[in-house]
Amino acid sequence: MSEIVVVRHGSGPEVLLVHGGAGPRTTWGPLAPLADRWTLAHVHRRGYPPSPPPRERQDFEVDALDLAPLLVGRPHVVAHSYGVLGTLTAAGAAAGSVRSLTLIEPPLNYLVPDDPEVARLERIGDAVLTHGMDADPIELREFLGLVGASIGDGPLPEGVVAAVRRARGTRPTSEARPRLDAIRDAGVPVLVASGDHAAAHERICDALAGALGGERTVHPGAGHFVAAAPGFAERLETFLRESVTRRASSSR
Template structure:
């Protein structure tokens, strides 16, 4: 089987969850209670079992093609970090197939040019994805701190090393140019969320919300893994319910 695996829980309107560099359990575990109201569909991107491995490195263009058939049911899409790139590409290709978009701390650094913090984030991300565990140790730990990985002194945990190796050779997010204009033109409800832990992420999310005409929210307490922060689940639930009520198809 070459298809990616989607694990489903709950019932109701579908919420498609697209993780980034960490797996679905780490990224979305705090949202499990939402299955009381929504049909949660946990996408496992290529390279994250039980989905198959990618033919080359991680690639948001391939991920977008994997997401395309999953939009047939017109879900609400919630995406995190690297997974946002694929979600935006897929949504721009079929904007009528997405009820809402919730976008969490994407690496869309091109939206904020001339900012030193954002430029540093772009440099670190491109370097780690290009060189993997051969990245300068201080740069690697700085990147891990910004992206939610353990970056304490001492040996890196096994799961963090595995994550860096999985990301090694990925298509660089700095090359992504999703058609934000098509998404805004389609008037898809958008919520852009961040964790209040890094200036670069805040400025990118501010710019993305403006570009898409979307709502903006900040939830402190879980770093890059914003879905686990206090208040996020309630905010997401409210946003999806409002998007449902405004959709003429419901």
């Protein structure tokens, strides 16, 4: 398989940025000022040019294989939405290979069993990933709203339609079971972030932070695209700096 493309900007310790269903520019653009002090390494997942298309479908297991060689230098990793699944799969297989993990609103619905809102998020999310534009129109719009798409009341914008079509056939999020125990046991510093726009996302993030022994932060104002929310970039940088200090102290 051809290698994926990683575009780097800035100087300083590397921060590997792994996007989800939206591309790197949409997801991580607001973090650009951090390049004055950090090397921002923008991963382009398969299907997002200039990386090659997937051979069959978007798949978090394939993402994990793509990410594995990028972890050799022990970067900090910041991942969003579907991109968290591949990130955690890769990190769980080699937990000592990441300096820290920042995880933003991942679709790890299994962490909150018997919750009707989380169950609905999983059901409609998997339906949209399976059927694309052929999914139930009401559920499609509901899901798009939950994942931050700007859709309004009229016809879906061309860019949104293109994204839904690109995602069709994606491996369902309900199949992901990353090795969270391995990451926690390795003592990896973890920050779990959400945007306070949907109860299901908040509950999943609470559960993930608990499972990983991580810190929790909430930044309203940008919906699912938490990186654009007021105060997030500052909180992230504080966490990255504290992670460097913490790991250095623990290794003495």
